[in-house]
Amino acid sequence: xxxxxxxxxxxxxxxxxxxxxxxxxxxxxxxxxxxxxxxxxxxxxxxxxxxxxxxxxxxxxxxxxxxxxxxxxxxxxxxxxxxxxxxxxxxxxxxxxxxxxxxxxxxxxxxxxxxxxxxxxxxxxxxxxxxxxxxxxxxxxxxxxxxxxxxxxxxxxxxxxxxxxxxxxxxxxxxxxxxxxxxxxxxxxxxxxx
Numbered sequence: 001x002x003x004x005x006x007x008x009x010x011x012x013x014x015x016x017x018x019x020x021x022x023x024x025x026x027x028x029x030x031x032x033x034x035x036x037x038x039x040x041x042x043x044x045x046x047x048x049x050x051x052x053x054x055x056x057x058x059x060x061x062x063x064x065x066x067x068x069x070x071x072x073x074x075x076x077x078x079x080x081x082x083x084x085x086x087x088x089x090x091x092x093x094x095x096x097x098x099x100x101x102x103x104x105x106x107x108x109x110x111x112x113x114x115x116x117x118x119x120x121x122x123x124x125x126x127x128x129x130x131x132x133x134x135x136x137x138x139x140x141x142x143x144x145x146x147x148x149x150x151x152x153x154x155x156x157x158x159x160x161x162x163x164x165x166x167x168x169x170x171x172x173x174x175x176x177x178x179x180x181x182x183x184x185x186x187x188x189x190x191x192x193x194x
Contacts, residue, residue, distance in 0.1 A: 004085055004134055009044070019044070022042050048182065062074060064174075066163060068156070083140055084171075084172055100131075105125070105129075137168075
């Protein structure tokens with residue numbers, strides 16, 4: 001799952017929102033360097049990743065991609081699933097997406113000690129409404145282009161948008177079957193959630 005899904009699943013309190021994002025930026029053992037609520041959200045982020053990576057519906061979705069893209073199909077699928085979540089937000093959340101993202105951006109803007117790479121991208125995330133922009137399918141092209149700049153073999157993401165257009169309906173169906181299961185897993189997985 002990508003940023004939006006982790007934020008949605010990780011809890012709504014500021015420490016939970018931060019930890020939900022930190023999970024992509026903080027590696028290794030957690031040894032009290034963050035508040036307990038933040039560390040619990042990082043741990044939940046990691047459990048969500050493991051659950052997702054091992055889920056049969058995700059295997060089916062990944063199998064839909066051409067063999068030449070399989071190495072990075074997981075990245076493409078994560079981004080596409082965030083699109084599905086933003087597109088169908090009202091099916092999964094009880095607050096409007098715009099309100100949710102505004103809360104996330106406020107928490108990010110107020111935090112003085114973000115992990116280094118997150119500190120670099122957070123201002124762009126806020127200024128350009130990265131999370132809300134996932135609603136628009138065409139935005140995924142920019143997202144994937146940005147990701148490809150950080151890959152050792154960026155050429156393997158070339159053509160990903162064409163493939164996503166071709167697979168739009170079946171991958172959307174995969175998401176609609178998978179995400180409620182992931183929500184249930186996350187809700188029953190975090191002992192600090194109220």
